[in-house]
Amino acid sequence: MLASNEQKIYIICPVCQKSGWLMVPKEPIQSSQKGLTTITIEKTICEHTFIVYLDKNFNIRAREQIDFVPAPGITFEIKDVETVPFNENDMDLLQLNLYPLTFNYILKSFFNKQSIGIILIKEKEFLAELYNALFEYIFAGTFEIVYKIIGEDEYRHIKEDLNLDIVVKDVEIVKDKDKIITDADLGVVRGFTQRFFKENFGVQSVNYLKNEIKNAYFLSNSVAELVNKKKNLNLNKIIKSLEKEFDVEINVRYGEFLLDIVKNYYGVEVKDIYKNIEFLKFKKLSK
Numbered sequence: 001m002l003a004s005n006e007q008k009i010y011i012i013c014p015v016c017q018k019s020g021w022l023m024v025p026k027e028p029i030q031s032s033q034k035g036l037t038t039i040t041i042e043k044t045i046c047e048h049t050f051i052v053y054l055d056k057n058f059n060i061r062a063r064e065q066i067d068f069v070p071a072p073g074i075t076f077e078i079k080d081v082e083t084v085p086f087n088e089n090d091m092d093l094l095q096l097n098l099y100p101l102t103f104n105y106i107l108k109s110f111f112n113k114q115s116i117g118i119i120l121i122k123e124k125e126f127l128a129e130l131y132n133a134l135f136e137y138i139f140a141g142t143f144e145i146v147y148k149i150i151g152e153d154e155y156r157h158i159k160e161d162l163n164l165d166i167v168v169k170d171v172e173i174v175k176d177k178d179k180i181i182t183d184a185d186l187g188v189v190r191g192f193t194q195r196f197f198k199e200n201f202g203v204q205s206v207n208y209l210k211n212e213i214k215n216a217y218f219l220s221n222s223v224a225e226l227v228n229k230k231k232n233l234n235l236n237k238i239i240k241s242l243e244k245e246f247d248v249e250i251n252v253r254y255g256e257f258l259l260d261i262v263k264n265y266y267g268v269e270v271k272d273i274y275k276n277i278e279f280l281k282f283k284k285l286s287k
Contacts (some may be wrong), residue, residue, distance in 0.1 A: 007026050009024055018046040018258065037050050038052070039051065062101055062171035063179050067190065069180065069187035075215055085137055091206075098131070100193045103189075105166070109180060112264035115165045117148045118147060118167075119151075119152055122151065142213055251287050269275045
């Protein structure tokens with residue numbers, strides 16, 4: 001029998017597509033200040049662990065696999081911790097309002113040189129300045145980013161005139177012209193955001209993310225130079241070259257992440273290199 005303080009929801013695993021029913025408590029979801037509630041489904045309907053985002057009407061707005069790729073070691077000397085342009089209250093607001101999945105979409109867009117529109121619902125429009133400060137700080141001196149933070153009402157009036165590659169609203173993908181974030185491998189950026197939200201959520205977490213972005217910038221730039229100079233490359237050769245040059249260990253999926261940046265951000269042709277990727281994955285898994 002269904003308890004009055006519980007709601008039954010139907011869930012589909014984003015990995016294997018197995019489905020099942022789950023009971024969730026009503027009160028914390030209906031009273032959530034964030035608008036959406038994140039629930040971790042841990043090997044309940046299948047062997048996978050994933051997150052669902054529920055709105056106050058118990059509709060599932062998004063599902064996200066819990067899967068992240070380890071980042072290589074930092075390839076540059078980290079100087080003294082910078083003073084971030086945020087205070088403790090700002091960090092609390094980010095943690096409360098910026099969903100990890102939304103942040104994954106934003107970072108993936110920036111790394112791939114996609115202009116992105118970030119729609120804020122009316123209750124969150126006051127966060128525009130804070131989001132702007134965060135993006136400009138963590139990407140300063142590395143990747144050039146193009147974005148527009150816009151209110152929900154304004155977007156309705158000018159959406160036809162906006163020339164943006166991607167548009168997101170909370171965890172919803174409103175537009176993804178080149179399918180950069182739709183069904184994409186978000187493992188690397190998910191690793192970044194997981195640690196970003198997991199740390200003490202202050203100076204340490206912001207500068208951690210800034211350093212990971214800078215690291216990706218240096219490594220992808222090195223790959224772009226390598227691809228432009230040498231022929232008959234494959235992903236294995238690229239990874240070995242980076243590991244030798246920077247004395248780090250690089251995961252195959254992180255190597256793919258770098259190739260995406262080289263292709264989409266730097267505009268370097270990597271078609272022949274991509275042909276070797278599935279073989280390398282199989283080879284790594286079969287060891």
